[in-house]
Amino acid sequence: MTLTEPWRVLAFLVGIIAFVALNAAYLVWLERKVAGHIQGRIGPKEVGPFGLLQPLADGIKLMSKQLLVPKGVDPLLFKVAPLLVLVPAVMSFVTIPFGENLVARNIDIGLLMIFAFASVNVMGLLLGGWGSNNKYAVISAARAVSQNVAYEIPMLITVVTMIMLTSTMNLNEMVIQQGGGILNWHFFANPLMPFAFLIFFVCALAETNRAPFDLGEAESELIAGFHTEYSGMGFGVFFMGEYANIIIGCSLAVILFLGGWQSPFEFLSDQGLWGVFWFLAKVYFLIFCVMWIRWTYPRTTLWGLLNLSWKILIPISLLILLLTGAMIKVWPLITGAS
Amino acid sequence: MNDLARSPNQETFVLNLGPQHPATHGVLRVKLTMDGEYIVDAEPVLGYVHRMHEKMGENRTWVQFMPNTARLDYLGALSYNHGYVKVVEQAMGLEVPERAEYLRVITVELNRIASHLLWFGAFVLDLGGFTPLLYAFDDREHILDLLESVTGSRLTFCYYRFGGLCNDVDDDFLTGTRAFIKRLRKRLPDYHNLVTKNIILINRLKDVGVLSAEMCRKYGATGPVLRGSGVDYDVRKNEPYSVYPELDFEVPVYSEGDSMARYMVRMDEIDQCLRIVEQALDKLPEGPVMAEKVPKILKPAAGDYYGAVEAARGTFGIRIVSDGTNIPYRMKLRSPTFSNLSLYGEASRGLLLPDALALMGSLDLVIPEIDR
Amino acid sequence: MSGYFKELFGGTKSLFVGLGITFKYMIKPVVTVQYPHETLVMPPRFRGHIELVGDEETGAPKCVVCGMCQKACPTNCITLTGEKPEGGKKKVLTGYILNFTTCSLCGLCVESCKFDAITFSRDYNLAGPRKDAYIFDLKKRLEEKSG
Numbered sequence: 066m067t068l069t070e071p072w073r074v075l076a077f078l079v080g081i082i083a084f085v086a087l088n089a090a091y092l093v094w095l096e097r098k099v100a101g102h103i104q105g106r107i108g109p110k111e112v113g114p115f116g117l118l119q120p121l122a123d124g125i126k127l128m129s130k131q132l133l134v135p136k137g138v139d140p141l142l143f144k145v146a147p148l149l150v151l152v153p154a155v156m157s158f159v160t161i162p163f164g165e166n167l168v169a170r171n172i173d174i175g176l177l178m179i180f181a182f183a184s185v186n187v188m189g190l191l192l193g194g195w196g197s198n199n200k201y202a203v204i205s206a207a208r209a210v211s212q213n214v215a216y217e218i219p220m221l222i223t224v225v226t227m228i229m230l231t232s233t234m235n236l237n238e239m240v241i242q243q244g245g246g247i248l249n250w251h252f253f254a255n256p257l258m259p260f261a262f263l264i265f266f267v268c269a270l271a272e273t274n275r276a277p278f279d280l281g282e283a284e285s286e287l288i289a290g291f292h293t294e295y296s297g298m299g300f301g302v303f304f305m306g307e308y309a310n311i312i313i314g315c316s317l318a319v320i321l322f323l324g325g326w327q328s329p330f331e332f333l334s335d336q337g338l339w340g341v342f343w344f345l346a347k348v349y350f351l352i353f354c355v356m357w358i359r360w361t362y363p364r365t366t367l368w369g370l371l372n373l374s375w376k377i378l379i380p381i382s383l384l385i386l387l388l389t390g391a392m393i394k395v396w397p398l399i400t401g402a403s
Numbered sequence: 404m405n406d407l408a409r410s411p412n413q414e415t416f417v418l419n420l421g422p423q424h425p426a427t428h429g430v431l432r433v434k435l436t437m438d439g440e441y442i443v444d445a446e447p448v449l450g451y452v453h454r455m456h457e458k459m460g461e462n463r464t465w466v467q468f469m470p471n472t473a474r475l476d477y478l479g480a481l482s483y484n485h486g487y488v489k490v491v492e493q494a495m496g497l498e499v500p501e502r503a504e505y506l507r508v509i510t511v512e513l514n515r516i517a518s519h520l521l522w523f524g525a526f527v528l529d530l531g532g533f534t535p536l537l538y539a540f541d542d543r544e545h546i547l548d549l550l551e552s553v554t555g556s557r558l559t560f561c562y563y564r565f566g567g568l569c570n571d572v573d574d575d576f577l578t579g580t581r582a583f584i585k586r587l588r589k590r591l592p593d594y595h596n597l598v599t600k601n602i603i604l605i606n607r608l609k610d611v612g613v614l615s616a617e618m619c620r621k622y623g624a625t626g627p628v629l630r631g632s633g634v635d636y637d638v639r640k641n642e643p644y645s646v647y648p649e650l651d652f653e654v655p656v657y658s659e660g661d662s663m664a665r666y667m668v669r670m671d672e673i674d675q676c677l678r679i680v681e682q683a684l685d686k687l688p689e690g691p692v693m694a695e696k697v698p699k700i701l702k703p704a705a706g707d708y709y710g711a712v713e714a715a716r717g718t719f720g721i722r723i724v725s726d727g728t729n730i731p732y733r734m735k736l737r738s739p740t741f742s743n744l745s746l747y748g749e750a751s752r753g754l755l756l757p758d759a760l761a762l763m764g765s766l767d768l769v770i771p772e773i774d775r
Numbered sequence: 776m777s778g779y780f781k782e783l784f785g786g787t788k789s790l791f792v793g794l795g796i797t798f799k800y801m802i803k804p805v806v807t808v809q810y811p812h813e814t815l816v817m818p819p820r821f822r823g824h825i826e827l828v829g830d831e832e833t834g835a836p837k838c839v840v841c842g843m844c845q846k847a848c849p850t851n852c853i854t855l856t857g858e859k860p861e862g863g864k865k866k867v868l869t870g871y872i873l874n875f876t877t878c879s880l881c882g883l884c885v886e887s888c889k890f891d892a893i894t895f896s897r898d899y900n901l902a903g904p905r906k907d908a909y910i911f912d913l914k915k916r917l918e919e920k921s922g
């Protein structure tokens with residue numbers, strides 16, 4: 066491509082925002098379809114063929130609704146909070162490689178940047194809950210924070226393992242290392258990796274407040290949690306942020322473990338748009354799993370969540386870190402390679 | 404009680420759970436005094452759907468009160484129908500034909516399964532799992548179809564009459580019921596694999612909201628709540644009525660007293676109900692479904708009568724006082740969930756909010772029956 | 776320690792079993808009826824609101840205005856009027872109003888009628904914006920039906 070740098074970034078930005086908005090809309094549709102079929106129903110079907118225009122109708126409904134600002138809220142926090150959830154998520158897409166050359170900014174610390182932005186997300190929940198002047202929202206905000214703190218640790222430990230394995234924080238680089246067929250994916254790099262993947266995936270679920278870790282918006286306990294008081298697009302932006310975060314989480318899992326845009330078999334091309342295809346196929350598969358999980362399990366409690374994090378995920382991820390480190394250092398000694 | 408919740412001088416706040424809250428399934432309001440997420444005090448506030456059924460009973464004839472009994476516990480209406488016809492028949496000294504009694508048992512037990520299935524779904528929904536609700540509704544829908552084909556309605560049945568039933572059943576109902584028993588037996592393992600054995604659910608219910616047998620007795624809790632606390636009490640066994648003595652079934656009892664025990668009692672009860680229905684179908688005699696000499700205008704001899712049945716949620720007792728006219732003098736209903744709810748204040752103290760909601764779900768509340 | 780791993784293993788297994796079950800149901804055909812497009816026929820005993828029965832030949836209501844149904848109704852939702860036509864012996868129904876808003880669908884009225892003059896409708900598609908849409912003039916309905 067011959068675009069100059071500022072134009073390139075602009076083009077990517079517009080593309081990413083469109084991608085996020087479209088995805089948020091159609092993931093809701095997909096979620097409703099998946100939920101429907103899991104439960105023996107059909108899901109949306111009235112608006113357009115297969116209900117495909119349903120997201121459009123929902124969008125129009127949300128946008129045409131009045132943005133209520135209830136009495137007693139902190140107006141600034143109340144209005145900023147949804148953006149604080151959405152914007153970092155959109156920013157994170159800047160470093161995600163959709164294809165070999167399809168990345169907005171191929172920076173060397175891409176992974177770090179995503180985690181930096183991910184921790185802003187929780188601020189949005191906290192401020193939204195706090196600013197709403199609603200007891201349910203405050204409880205939910207407190208839950209969301211403790212949950213995020215607890216889950217960032219095992220997630221980061223797993224990520225450190227991956228960094229050790231790949232010795233880079235550049236996401237595109239990581240993907241390139243996994244070229245050459247399914248067996249070269251990091252998922253199969255050593256016998257511990259499937260567990261690392263599982264831990265990463267569980268943490269990603271918890272980070273994005275998805276069931277069974279949706280304590281923040283536990284509808285049977287806290288009505289709608291931090292977005293109880295939001296109406297219209299205020300709620301809509303929270304929603305988009307949630308789905309954007311899910312896409313980010315799943316993309317990261319794909320990049321770290323499942324070979325990013327690489328095709329699973331060498332005889333299948335991953336050049337150009339094929340790369341995008343493979344990448345999105347894997348991401349959507351993981352997103353489907355996320356939905357599948359949501360519609361299968363009951364919700365955990367905060368205790369259950371912290372127990373899982375501190376008693377299971379952290380020790381095991383530490384163990385994986387140690388063993389992987391040992392393997393990287395000791396294996397070459399044994400086999401005599403340099 | 405957890406030490407955290409005991410810290411002195413800490414600020415508490417009041418959280419109004421309901422009257423419109425997703426977990427109260429209706430219009431119950433619980434005033435929670437909370438310290439963080441710990442419950443310091445819980446006070447159920449009743450009366451949002453009070454319809455003065457008892458007073459209504461004093462203003463209409465004995466027959467005309469029938470539809471009211473179906474509107475107490477709309478999920479297990481037939482048990483309440485049964486309780487009412489039973490006590491009036493007792494007062495009138497009416498003999499009910501055997502076929503009618505068997506059909507009463509079959510329909511009541513089907514209704515009990517439907518009620519437990521709905522509870523199962525709603526309970527898991529309280530715990531955040533959405534899907535089991537729809538599976539349970541699918542099965543429940545089959546029961547409702549069966550009951551609709553004989554009674555004409557799906558929820559607020561009004562099927563029994565003093566001295567029998569208003570309609571006999573047809574063969575379609577009998578074969579349909581047998582088919583349903585087969586179907587549910589096939590599906591129950593799925594329920595257990597999906598929900599009962601799920602580690603998340605077990606962690607949420609085990610040792611949560613423990614009710615001692617003593618506490619249950621103190622507040623008069625009955626039904627699965629009492630049986631989940633290790634007390635083997637079931638009106639069908641302890642004060643047998645109808646044709647229950649001729650049927651072979653067990654009363655599931657769990658001694659742990661936690662939410663899981665109450666869950667297990669109800670799930671096991673579904674199995675037992677299926678057994679009862681199956682036996683009753685096998686033994687179903689031929690004959691009339693209505694007693695012969697039922698007077699047109701009912702005038703029970705003056706007196707004071709009490710009868711109780713085992714409803715899906717516990718003992719439903721009904722006391723009627725007749726002054727010998729065709730209009731009841733006094734009608735007193737003892738509804739099980741009212742007593743079951745009254746222990747909530749004490750039992751939920753010191754629990755975390757989600758655990759308290761798990762406890763509330765495990766009590767299986769039906770608000771119109773509490774408020775009457 | 777072994778208990779820890781046992782629980783971990785058992786727990787994880789239970790989660791995967793759960794996923795298996797929801798997947799099984801996902802690929803099964805749906806069980807719902809797509810309501811406004813497909814409708815179910817109610818069983819013969821379905822108790823909808825009541826409807827007057829017309830005479831098979833004349834189409835005139837079979838009701839003899841004895842008032843039993845009105846008396847049997849627990850919620851007084853039946854109002855009927857009748858008059859003796861000049862020279863006629865029997866009373867003729869002039870109006871039969873059902874206040875469906877308070878009807879509890881108990882069926883006592885139908886049971887009390889010894890002339891089989893009322894029956895249950897099998898119509899369940901009842902929804903309307905106003906309360907007075909449910910004050911049914913059953914006589915008029917019957918006349919409309921018999922054309």
Ligand code: SF4
Nearest residue numbers: 848878879881882884
């Ligand atoms: S069904 Fe019952 S409530 Fe309705 S009109 Fe007939 S008697 Fe009255």
Ligand code: SF4
Nearest residue numbers: 838839841842844888
């Ligand atoms: S009981 Fe039958 S015949 Fe008598 S008034 Fe009512 S509908 Fe008419």
